[in-house]
Amino acid sequence: xxxxxxxxxxxxxxxxxxxxxxxxxxxxxxxxxxxxxxxxxxxxxxxxxxxxxxxxxxxxxxxxxxxxxxxxxxxxxxxxxxxxxxxxxxxxxxxxxxxxxxxxxxxxxxxxxxxxxxxxxxxxxxxxxxxxxxxxxxxxxxxxxxxxxxxxxxxxxxxxxxxxxxxxxxxxxxxxxxxxxxxxxxxxxxxxxxxxxxxxxxxxxxxxxxxxxxxxxxxxxxxxxxxxxxxxxxxxxxxxxxxxxxxxxxxxxxxxxxxxxxxxxxxxxxxxxxxxxxxxxxxxxxxxxxxxxxxxxxxxxxxxxxxxxxxxxxxxxxxxxxxxxxxxxxxxxxxxxxxxxxxxxxxxxxxxxxxxxxxxxxxxxxxxxxxxxxxxxxxxxxxxxxxxxxxxxxxxxxx
Ligand SMILES: Cc1ncc(COP(=O)(O)O)c(C=O)c1O
Numbered sequence: 015x016x017x018x019x020x021x022x023x024x025x026x027x028x029x030x031x032x033x034x035x036x037x038x039x040x041x042x043x044x045x046x047x048x049x050x051x052x053x054x055x056x057x058x059x060x061x062x063x064x065x066x067x068x069x070x071x072x073x074x075x076x077x078x079x080x081x082x083x084x085x086x087x088x089x090x091x092x093x094x095x096x097x098x099x100x101x102x103x104x105x106x107x108x109x110x111x112x113x114x115x116x117x118x119x120x121x122x123x124x125x126x127x128x129x130x131x132x133x134x135x136x137x138x139x140x141x142x143x144x145x146x147x148x149x150x151x152x153x154x155x156x157x158x159x160x161x162x163x164x165x166x167x168x169x170x171x172x173x174x175x176x177x178x179x180x181x182x183x184x185x186x187x188x189x190x191x192x193x194x195x196x197x198x199x200x201x202x203x204x205x206x207x208x209x210x211x212x213x214x215x216x217x218x219x220x221x222x223x224x225x226x227x228x229x230x231x232x233x234x235x236x237x238x239x240x241x242x243x244x245x246x247x248x249x250x251x252x253x254x255x256x257x258x259x260x261x262x263x264x265x266x267x268x269x270x271x272x273x274x275x276x277x278x279x280x281x282x283x284x285x286x287x288x289x290x291x292x293x294x295x296x297x298x299x300x301x302x303x304x305x306x307x308x309x310x311x312x313x314x315x316x317x318x319x320x321x322x323x324x325x326x327x328x329x330x331x332x333x334x335x336x337x338x339x340x341x342x343x344x345x346x347x348x349x350x351x352x353x354x355x356x357x358x359x360x361x362x363x364x365x366x367x368x369x370x371x372x373x374x375x376x377x378x379x380x381x382x383x384x385x386x387x388x389x390x391x392x393x394x395x396x397x398x399x400x401x402x403x404x405x406x407x408x409x410x411x412x413x
Contacts (some may be wrong), residue, residue, distance in 0.1 A: 032155045034148075042368055053368040053386040056194060056342065060390075063257045066296065071296035075289070075309050083292040085349035089280045090272075091118025091177045091264070092291035098298050099250065099264055109240050117272050117279065122224055122249040122263040126150055127282070128275045129220055129247060129265075130157040133185055141177055141217070143187040145345075145374035145383070147194045150187055150222065159185075161376035166198055171207045178215045185218045185249070190238055192225040192341025195385040199339055202235050209241035217245070224251040224263070227307050229340035230315040244268055253293060254309050260290050292320050314342065314389050320396050321388040328404030330411055342389040345371070347382050350409045354384040360406050366399045 045052040075083050078319045090096065096113035103111045126149070134140065135156035142151065144163035152159075162181050165173045176185065190200040200208065212219055221238045239248040251263035265275060279285070321344055325335050334347040348354060354370035360368060371383025388396065 015133035020358060029156050029158060032158050033152055041369060043132075044362070044367055047365075050365045050367055051391060051395055053366070053388070053391060053399070055387055055390060057387070057390045058258060058342070059310070059313060062258075062306070062313070064301070064306065067301055068257075068293060068297055071300065072293045073111060074296055075292045079292055080157060080214050083289045085288065087285050087288040087291075089117075089276050089285045090114075091116070091286060092288065095291050095295045095298075097264075098295065102303075103266075106234070107236055109237075111241075111243075111266055115266055115269055115272055117265045117267075117275055118291060119213070119263050119265055119279065120283065120286050121253055121259045122222060122251040122265075123149055123153065124279070124282075124286075125218075125247075125249045125263060125265040125275075126153040126222070127156075128278045129185070130154050131278045132271070132274045133218060134159050137185045141181070141183045142376050143188055143193065145195055145371060145380070146187065146376065147189060147222065148373050151374075151376055154187070162312050165375050166193065166196060167204075169201070169204065171211055173205060174208055175211050178211060178217060179213060183215065183217045185220060186212065187220045187222065188238070189222045189225075191223055191235070192228065192338055192343075194225070194341070195343055195369070195371065196345035197336045197338025197341050197343045198345075199235070200238075205235060205238055205407075206241065209238055212245070213242055219246040220249070222249045223248055224249070224254050225341040226250075227255045228311060228314055228342070230318060231339050233339075239266060247271060255303065255310070256294065256297070262286060262290060262294055270312075301399055309389060311340075313342075317388040317391065317393070317396070318344070320393050321386060321400065324397060324404070328401045330404075330408050332411065333407065337394070342387055345384045346384050346386060347410050348384070348407065350382065352407065353381040355381065357384070357403075357406060357410065360410070361403060364402050364406075366403055 015242060041054045044050060045054055071153040091114060095118060096116040099116050100111050100113045103109050130153060134154065136158035138159045139162055140154060140159040141162045141164055143166040162177055162183060164177045167173060190205065192199050219238055223237065237248055248266040249263065252260055322337060332349040336345045338344055358370055360370065367387045371385060372379035372381050
């Protein structure tokens, strides 16, 4: 009898081999142990999920719009929700984005996938910040680009200019507000200069902005999109301002790009959850989003302050760290004698976890760096664990 059997491993598509596994997911498996203090996750603080309010909104949707909300719907998303997002950009930044230029997605993560599908051919050069969001590296790797890296710098655009000049960069992916993993925000000058430089090249800018709402000072900086709307794709998300389990975000772009992204989304999943879009829209119209975000800002600011004071008080002065003005993360660079993985091995023994920074580089990882999440750790627990961690760093430096 003839057979043509292969092992399953040989059957997988080539692209599967290009996607790095998320080390964070591996660490988060450990984090489910309640004895662990986790600075590892990127989780928003669940105390701010508006559980009761969303429950009420869900009841109203079922009572008043049940059949409509449970039906298939337009790929672009629920029109009133797109109008709400459009209105918010006008109110907040004075920029005019018609709802037709907004596509509702399953979180901003799906928008990254759609962007990869419509723009990246194998071998295309994609410029990433160094370090950058691991989920973007994972998602875009699928399309087999050649990653280039630009040093993330809040002060000047020299390296950006150099990278664009030396390489034919098709797409630049950046997180200008309170970046994941570093917490860094581009200054107003850097925004303007970066867009002046980018405007001289055939490069699409992907501005990923899931943290823009979570700012700790009053300084509102204009999105990169506002400097060059025709070449910028701006991504937003309700994950950090309301709840990530909703899986709702959006993409803002020219109508031409939105048309292509819509076709790709249709092929992937037809549309984002119609029911959740209805429930979310009710919430956004029945309650004040700004008042809700203010509560998150106040708590995260306090948690940031606590973490900063711990880094100063408990760690050797030879470490370096960022001072985030928003978002959920601080970024630490250890003295040369220790790598973050060595520290993690010791920390796990004391039930403390964080993410070593090497996971966040497209190439040539810096093994001295690590990411600390402060949004999901309560003050007393944070102080205790940071004290222990600081003592470990001091001990390792002395050896
Ligand atoms: C920079 C960045 N982009 C995108 C995402 C994905 O967010 P969403 O829940 O909107 O898919 C995250 C999540 O942590 C993120 O940090």
